[in-house]
Amino acid sequence: MEMIKNDDSLALHTDLYQINMGETYWNDGVHNRKAVFEVNFRKLPFGNGYAVFAGLERVIEFLENFKFSATDIEYLRSEGFNEEYLEFLSELRFTGTVRSMREGELVFANEPIMQIEAPLIEVQLIETPILNIINFQTLIATKASRIKQVVGNEIAMEFGTRRAQEMDAAIWGTRAAYIGGFDATSNVRAGKLFGIPISGTHAHSMVQAYRDEYTAFKKYAAIHKDCVFLVDTYDTLKSGVPNAIRVAKEENINLIGIRLDSGDLAYLSKEARKMLDKAGFTKTRIIASNDLDENTIINLKSQGAKIDSWGVGTKLITAYDQPALGAVYKLVSIEDENGKMIDTIKISGNPEKVSTPGMKRVYRIINNSNQKSEGDYIALEHEDPGDEKRLKMFHPVHTFISKFVTDFEAIELLHTIFKNGEKVYETPSLQEIRDFLTRNLEVLWDEYKRVTRPEEYPVDLSQACWDNKMQKIEEVRRKIDEKIAGVKKQ
Numbered sequence: 359m360e361m362i363k364n365d366d367s368l369a370l371h372t373d374l375y376q377i378n379m380g381e382t383y384w385n386d387g388v389h390n391r392k393a394v395f396e397v398n399f400r401k402l403p404f405g406n407g408y409a410v411f412a413g414l415e416r417v418i419e420f421l422e423n424f425k426f427s428a429t430d431i432e433y434l435r436s437e438g439f440n441e442e443y444l445e446f447l448s449e450l451r452f453t454g455t456v457r458s459m460r461e462g463e464l465v466f467a468n469e470p471i472m473q474i475e476a477p478l479i480e481v482q483l484i485e486t487p488i489l490n491i492i493n494f495q496t497l498i499a500t501k502a503s504r505i506k507q508v509v510g511n512e513i514a515m516e517f518g519t520r521r522a523q524e525m526d527a528a529i530w531g532t533r534a535a536y537i538g539g540f541d542a543t544s545n546v547r548a549g550k551l552f553g554i555p556i557s558g559t560h561a562h563s564m565v566q567a568y569r570d571e572y573t574a575f576k577k578y579a580a581i582h583k584d585c586v587f588l589v590d591t592y593d594t595l596k597s598g599v600p601n602a603i604r605v606a607k608e609e610n611i612n613l614i615g616i617r618l619d620s621g622d623l624a625y626l627s628k629e630a631r632k633m634l635d636k637a638g639f640t641k642t643r644i645i646a647s648n649d650l651d652e653n654t655i656i657n658l659k660s661q662g663a664k665i666d667s668w669g670v671g672t673k674l675i676t677a678y679d680q681p682a683l684g685a686v687y688k689l690v691s692i693e694d695e696n697g698k699m700i701d702t703i704k705i706s707g708n709p710e711k712v713s714t715p716g717m718k719r720v721y722r723i724i725n726n727s728n729q730k731s732e733g734d735y736i737a738l739e740h741e742d743p744g745d746e747k748r749l750k751m752f753h754p755v756h757t758f759i760s761k762f763v764t765d766f767e768a769i770e771l772l773h774t775i776f777k778n779g780e781k782v783y784e785t786p787s788l789q790e791i792r793d794f795l796t797r798n799l800e801v802l803w804d805e806y807k808r809v810t811r812p813e814e815y816p817v818d819l820s821q822a823c824w825d826n827k828m829q830k831i832e833e834v835r836r837k838i839d840e841k842i843a844g845v846k847k848q
């Protein structure tokens with residue numbers, strides 16, 4: 359229990375190796391060298407054609423409060439860390455510059471979604487929490503957006519708290535789901551904290567508690583004006599729907615809806631719709647739940663199900679079919695002993711895994727003739743694609759795949775969030791973030807938005823960025839060859 363009481367900071371919410379590397383840099387006197395790291399992921403989740411960026415708000419909160427508490431230092435002392443290093447850590451605050459995509463931005467594989475420029479030790483210590491936040495929230499926002507694409511103008515309700523990976527995941531997952539386009543949540547705390555609309559029906563347990571469906575609905579109606587009755591506890595069509603209609607006729611309530619939670623949802627919804635309409639409850643909505651996801655929803659719609667609202671829990675909040683987004687945090691540039699910034703690269707046998715060196719900017723290239731996106735364009739810091747009359751966009755691996763864009767606007771996607779440790783970004787409201795996502799989706803061709811086998815959205819490098827990468831690959835190769843030659847000579 360003592361440990362839990364002392365959970366008074368998030369600075370230790372990192373991997374031990376970060377603190378060990380920090381100690382190495384500090385001991386060597388290189389800890390204050392400027393370093394630039396970028397966050398990117400290599401593969402879109404769920405086979406989706408885009409991802410929805412989420413997590414920035416919590417990253418901001420984390421960086422603003424970044425500080426090792428007295429109990430953090432005490433704990434590290436008990437683990438045997440050097441006393442002077444601990445003294446240094448106790449004074450450490452975040453002093454860096456952060457550029458980031460905004461929440462609700464569409465993001466794609468192999469492009470920087472956040473860039474952090476700070477003293478090496480700071481930028482290293484915050485890697486783990488930043489990835490922890492972004493990987494989860496972006497994953498859930500993307501899953502939610504994918505489900506909402508299928509749900510369309512009908513209502514999507516987040517019902518997942520009971521199945522989420524503990525409380526933080528439920529709360530921040532709910533916020534991410536709302537960013538991704540869900541309309542409401544059953545989690546009341548998320549309603550209080552973030553202003554997300556809350557909504558809910560009742561469980562089978564209430565019907566079981568009264569041991570009689572009619573009585574249970576009557577008791578609920580006695581205290582609630584707006585009612586949604588769960589109609590599948592005993593028999594949906596023979597008991598549930600008739601009881602809901604009977605109580606709605608007897609009591610002065612709005613029968614907003616009925617909920618179906620088992621059985622053949624297509625068949626039951628069609629039959630229930632007929633019964634409700636015949637009784638005059640044409641506005642009463644049919645809500646469905648039970649292990650739903652985008653695939654079941656497509657399937658139900660194709661069967662002509664008469665469902666107006668969709669309650670989605672487990673498969674959304676746990677990102678059931680892909681439980682992790684693989685965003686990574688890579689060093690792209692570091693100050694050398696003369697104060698000069700040197701670009702760095704990570705090589706791999708897999709061309710997609712070779713990092714792109716240097717400080718970069720990301721632009722969305724919007725074609726002025728149709729206001730649709732031609733793709734994203736990664737350029738070096740000093741370049742401005744907006745200056746180009748004729749922009750060449752080519753595939754970064756299969757370079758022969760290329761096109762020229764002429765009448766376009768290059769919209770910069772990375773925004774300055776912190777400048778030298780000071781927050782300079784005005785955090786938008788959740789509603790603004792949702793509207794931003796809606797506008798972003800409008801510039802994307804439908805081919806990238808479909809749920810099954812979407813087209814691959816272009817994420818291209820500028821010629822200078824590509825040349826810089828090739829030059830770095832060459833440099834690394836030469837160095838290795840020289841080393842091998844040196845060893846052979848000995």
Ligand SMILES: Nc1ncnc2c1ncn2[C@@H]1O[C@H](COP(=O)(O)OP(=O)(O)OP(=O)(O)O)[C@@H](O)[C@H]1O
Nearest residue numbers: 619620621622623624625648649650654657658661
């Ligand atoms: N017409 C339908 N077409 C395709 N999938 C459906 C259809 N009706 C229901 N489903 C889905 O089939 C699955 C049925 O799951 P399952 O067999 O566990 O439920 P059940 O027996 O109806 O109810 P319970 O949750 O009480 O066990 C759910 O994921 C549900 O969403």
Ligand SMILES: O=P(O)(O)OC[C@H]1O[C@H](OP(=O)(O)OP(=O)(O)O)[C@H](O)[C@@H]1O
Nearest residue numbers: 517619647648649650669670671672673
């Ligand atoms: O199915 P999900 O997408 O996770 O949606 C939430 C589920 O949670 C509730 O039931 P619970 O799962 O607790 O019990 P049940 O399956 O027996 O109804 C509710 O009735 C939904 O079925």
Ligand SMILES: O=C(O)c1cccnc1
Nearest residue numbers: 517544557558559560669
């Ligand atoms: O309100 C509901 O119907 C609800 C809430 C959470 C989980 N399942 C259903």
